[in-house]
Amino acid sequence: MENLSKPSSEEKTALKWFNTHFLEKHLQNYFNDKQLSVASFDINSGSGKRDNFASALFRLNVVISNDSNCSSTKILKLIVKTNLEASGCLSQAISDFDIYGKEIEFYRDIAPQIQNSLKKLNENFPLTAIAYGVDTAETVMLLEDLVESGYRLTSVHEGFDVDGAKLVLKRIATFHAITAILQQENPNIFNNFKYGMVTRHTDSYNTFYTTGLEIIIEITSNWPEFTVYTEKLKKLRETLIEKARCTFDIKPQHFNTLIHGDIWINNLMLKFKKKPTELEIEDVILIDFQYTCWNSPANDLQFFFNSSLKESLRPNCFDELIEYYHQQLVTFLKRLTYKKSIPTLEEFKAQFYERSFYGFIASCFEQPAMTSEETEEADMRSLLGVDEKSMNYKRSIYRSPKVQDKLRKLIPIYDRMGLFN
Structure with missing residues (x-):
């Protein structure tokens, strides 16, 4: 999780859709703030091959602001998790197990309910990372970078x-x-x-x-x-x-x-x-x-x-x-x-x-x-x-x-x- 190398060519292919508009859309939704803007972002590889056999992980530093002049900014550090292009037996396995669709549904629908249940129990420990946004069309999750905590x-x-x-x-x-x-x-x-x-x-x-x-x-x-x-x-x-x-x-x-x-x-x-x-x-x-x-x-x-x-x-x-x-x-x-x-x-x-x-x-x-x-x-x-x-x-x-x-x-x-x- 400490690897900060630039994305490989295969990883860049997986990120071809990734841009400021994509980030702003999801972060505005998460913070319920239509004024939020992304001033800049930097993305690096986030794991070794064995850390996640079937996905691509990236570390993302996002500079965000909630005023039009960007006079006040803060840095948000996230993990981007998305799919890698696959073929043959791996592609078939990914499809059969629906591993991306299932994890996206988990972070979108299940994880928030788990955290609400913990609050009702007055338990102050998290069980999962915060999901700042998920996108089914692009098969991507924007997750809290737990290293920062x-x-x-x-x-x-x-x-x-x-x-x-x-x-x-x-x-x-x-x-x-x-x-x-x-x-x-x-x-x-x-x-x-x-x-x-x-x-x-x-x-x-x-x-x-x-x-x-x-x-x-x-x-x-x-x-x-x-x-x-x-x-x-x-x-x-x-x-x-x-x-x-x-x-x-x-x-x-x-x-x-x-x-x-x-x-x-x-x-x-x-x-x-x-x-x-x-x-x-x-x-x-x-x-x-x-x-x-x-x-x-x-x-x-x-x-x-x-x-x-x-x-x-x-x-x-x-x-x-x-x-x-x-x-x-x-x-x-x-x-x-x-x-x-x-x-x-x-x-x-x-x-x-x-x-x-x-x-x-x-x-x-x-x-x-x-x-x-x-x-x-x-x-x-x-x-x-x-x-x-x-x-x-x-x-x-x-x-x-x-x-x-x-x-x-x-x-x-x-x-x-x-x-x-």
């Missing part, structure tokens, strides 16, 4: 400790509780948020999982002590996609709500308070709502636990963290007067562990890609591709000693859980 991304190689994880879980529980209430008040509010990262709606991401499994099998085939596991992984070829899809099947008897759908360390903006000998997380804001969907909140926890915790906590601290999350969820649901059945701790634990196969997907497929080195090949096209270049890139991910150490640790655990049966 002291938030930042942390390294994808840094996992959360228990205290940090609990703060994230409190924010996730608040998000889940509020959106459950929004659906209680308006049953149709999330009609366009049907599909998560794993779905029966499309096969667009299947190659990412099937090729990942083949590479894992290639690796474990060279480990004599893993012969039993390798044979089970080979049999998993037949059921991998179905098992993954089952984790996202809606079960009406379970507690369901709007889930973030992609909760990992790079989609969490953190504010730190300095202590004498260490940094302590003070606040967390959720970003990137492209895979937000109506589903079991257990899937958010499975993804977060298996992608973003310190290795020493997986899976040893899962029960402790589930209990903390459940406590927070119940508290906020009761404060918001939730009228439906609230799951007991044991019911929610069962809901979580029923979806353990999604934990396998998160830790053995998603996390290796998330934490890979940022190279020219590190993009969504390569992750979805099956050509030689894409396969070589994916093999390079799994050649990492850290990734292989995780496979050695986790595959036996998942086997004992019966996930490969």
Whole structure:
């Protein structure tokens, strides 16, 4: 998020419509001030390739004034998020998941209601960035630059400790509780948020999982002590996609709500308070709502636990963290007067562990890609591709000693859980 280089030629293409008139229209609407004018603006690239696989991010400094002579001005710092031109399998995936349309609708219609709910609860923490404007025609969002308020991304190689994880879980529980209430008040509010990262709606991401499994099998085939596991992984070829899809099947008897759908360390903006000998997380804001969907909140926890915790906590601290999350969820649901059945701790634990196969997907497929080195090949096209270049890139991910150490640790655990049966 600290990259301030000028936009590349590909990014300039994505910004060909961006001008003063566009900014004035949206900022006048947000501030409800028709006299507001844009004196000038400067735009720079806002992220690395891995920070946002399917979008273009830019940092925007806007000089605005609300008098005709521009005698009094102030600088507004924003993030511009828009689509990148895509082709082939990536274009199909973007269309199938409607990731841009869904995120625009979230920031336009859902995020303001979430913030209003927080105000009613007298909670003074934000859950999302402010949206200064969204534009469906140009597929763009003008968002608050959270860095200006002291938030930042942390390294994808840094996992959360228990205290940090609990703060994230409190924010996730608040998000889940509020959106459950929004659906209680308006049953149709999330009609366009049907599909998560794993779905029966499309096969667009299947190659990412099937090729990942083949590479894992290639690796474990060279480990004599893993012969039993390798044979089970080979049999998993037949059921991998179905098992993954089952984790996202809606079960009406379970507690369901709007889930973030992609909760990992790079989609969490953190504010730190300095202590004498260490940094302590003070606040967390959720970003990137492209895979937000109506589903079991257990899937958010499975993804977060298996992608973003310190290795020493997986899976040893899962029960402790589930209990903390459940406590927070119940508290906020009761404060918001939730009228439906609230799951007991044991019911929610069962809901979580029923979806353990999604934990396998998160830790053995998603996390290796998330934490890979940022190279020219590190993009969504390569992750979805099956050509030689894409396969070589994916093999390079799994050649990492850290990734292989995780496979050695986790595959036996998942086997004992019966996930490969």
